[in-house]
Amino acid sequence: MQIQAPDIGVDKAIVAEILVKVGDHVAVEDSLLVLESDKAAVEVPSTAAGIVKSILVQQGDEVTEGVALIELESESAVEAPAKEALKSEVPKAEAQTVEVAIQAQVAPAATASQVIDVKVPDIGVEKALVAEVLVKVGDEIEAEQSIVVVESDKATVEVPSSIAGVVETIQIKEGDSVKEGVVLIQVKTTVAAPVASEVQPTPVEAAVPVSATTGEIEITVPDLGVEKALVSEILVSVGDYVEAQQSLCVVESDKASVEVPSASAGIVKAIHVSLNQEVRQGIALATIEVSGLAAAQAVPKAQPTVAATATTTVAKPQPAVASQTASAQPEKLSKEQEIANAKVYAGPAVRKLARELGVVLGQVKASGEHGRVIKEDVFAHVKTRLTAPQAAPTVQAAPVASGLPSLPDFTAFGGGEVKAMTRLQQVSVPQLSLNNFIPQVTQFDLADITELEAWRGELKDGFKKQGLSLTILAFIAKAVAHLLKEEPYFAGHLADDQKSVLLRNEIHMGIAVATPDGLTVPVLRNPDQKSIKQIAAELAELSQKARDRKLSPKDLQGANFTITSLGSIGGTAFTPLVNWPQVAILGISPATMQPVWNGKDFDPRLMLPLSLSYDHRVINGADAARFTNKLTKLLKDIRNLLL
Template structure:
């Protein structure tokens, strides 16, 4: 029987380019074998085969744009059921600060040269911001793909004075970092960056340039909470999952976000309004061999500590194996980046636009705390809240953190 293979559920992404066709007509494939590669600003995704069979027709070419439901391939199989419901697994996803879109609108430019350009969405957006015609560039990536470095090199070439003197500034008025021949000082080696870092780098840069970041630091007393957590974790180990502090921080964050809705909002594209959201999807940074990925706990306000803990474990395992689906890395309203297992005292996480805030956690420590009569040893958890100052002012950030530390200070309050 003939099976029409269509693009499965890829989350909120639409009109994304095909960057690779992994099979040819006549190839025999098994269920879940990768057929195509798609690339969005957040991830590179493989479209898996819904059934076993032989490739009869390929209906798309590299550079074509597709959305959920687009017909991409025809399989000839026997007794196989057509299925397009399983979402593609990202080969690499973005870091905790990788935004789905820039928070500030860029200057309008023409679309010349973009229709047939072999480049990722992030590179296209970068070129549009700089008003660069992609049809004039020769890509140095695989199969002639235009990379961000190609756009930067074109910009430097176009702005260099005829005299050959070094330009006084780089793109958008930012002075470029001069190239250095490090081999003059000792042995060097070029090491290819992980694909996740290549994808997330431009998004991080865009977020940092567009958002006026401020970071508020505070501490929460988690002495009693951590004792309760250890009890739950002891029982959880027997069932094959763990209960970590992050589960409680997610639960407390949702309660704090309900009290301070602006921290759960997004800036409207016109810059004059906030988009108030009636749902709470919490992203968390997961460390993988290829870099940081941000899975999302959806509808966290409807889940308890045990359910959140199990989902954290499942999503973290999928992230390490590169098997996250599109809806598992999109739609976050607030992100938490935890370095507690490594160390540190505070840091400045980059806001994951179009979100307006991100919470950073470092390792808790025992410290003497004055109780009014004497110093007592308490387990103190550092909190670092980075926020978009256009949507959140310092007083609101301080109130949000005060609410969060109040909730973490007594686990009973999370039940209210």
């Protein structure tokens, strides 16, 4: 079956985050992905339980209501062949016993009525208003049928019922203020009542191999932000059943300790590390056996006698020691921290991840739309915690992240007012601080663009009729892209061993854009393969998206050279900062008319100042001078691009 985009109150939205992967087992109401519009961000839940068969969209895709997002394989479709395979593995003399056991687990012999509360789920805000009640007492409703519409200042969301049945009572009315956990309606539903069989079959002696009906996945060490760490504690044992995101082990560096979660639910088949073992990214931690059937068999207690007997022949039950360990394990977050987390704008999957990793969401820098915390923000916070130096216990002013001492007290000099930087400026601070480690040099030159500007003047009216603005930057980007193919080191990266250079196969050029929030650098893809007209159109589009705050993460990634221009603001030259991991950046100052000696007299020429900053570890001064000299010749006569 396919999970489709629901009605989220807007014509179209962008896929901001995909929360599952192929092979994952999802339950009803599990969040699958995040859709964002310019008004809100909404997590799309699964309307059925099953295994993710395929993901039909990608991050950054634009979707509308009804578009297929995820294809699920239902649990029944998975368990039916599993049951047949299980039977085929058992000798004929024992097959009947296993068949009775499976039926005892799967097929209930009686039913009973039960009234269940349907509550407000986590809708990403602290409270919302009931805008409309969509059902009435006595209505028969299906699971996932919308029952009420709630509104906040960020979004309008239809809340679905988690179960099917008959509406017994309605606990709210239009205009009520509700929050997570408030009861909306009570539903009378029919539930299965298992009947214990009086038959006591002989237990099957031989263990039935579960691998015939399940798949095994290997959990590896994720990117911890450090080169290596030690396994300080193993939290599970072979045979344990673990949930997705349940911690498997604790690894420690000299800076911090982090719990590593399981990527999927299943049974621990093997543990590949030991205490105090040194591990690094990619090393296998454990093997998890993933199966809907295995998960059902792993549920201990409260099972009929026959079913319990057969279960022990298929998979080991979770040891009592494991549950004791889990209950004895201290909570990672205090109640106060949990309450603080509830006030932060984040989805259920992110909140669960924060609980698993012991992260206080209020301390995490949000990069999602409208200040929403996403999974990548939590991982980045954990990585920062791992790599950040521990504060020295001293009463003196401790150095801040930049390496500078704390600010002095200015009270005696009139004081001051602390004003927060924009979020974009705050995010830029760590990246700009990396420039402290780059031995940077700047090469200055002047390009004669008299003829180029005259040609642009002839073309711009035609471009304007087509709705395009033709700027000098489009010509410069094309010329630089052409030159980077000849001088690949300027578009390369210094390797981690600092003994080699990574040369890129493609040109992706960052173009700095000034916005009210600060400077942002969207990426122009493959300008060497595009015409001046195509480049002009894409530059206009990227600039508008930057000013409208609609750039996606993909729009900002992958650049291997940057151009930054002062436009017509003013100035004669400047030293732009190399944007690590790049090794060069070109700065452009406003062009001015200057007298240039032609051998007989002075001619008025339009001269464009160029400022090329470069990482001296990769690029020599002579190479930089040659680069800018070639660029001035290309800009003086753009026809050289055709040669």
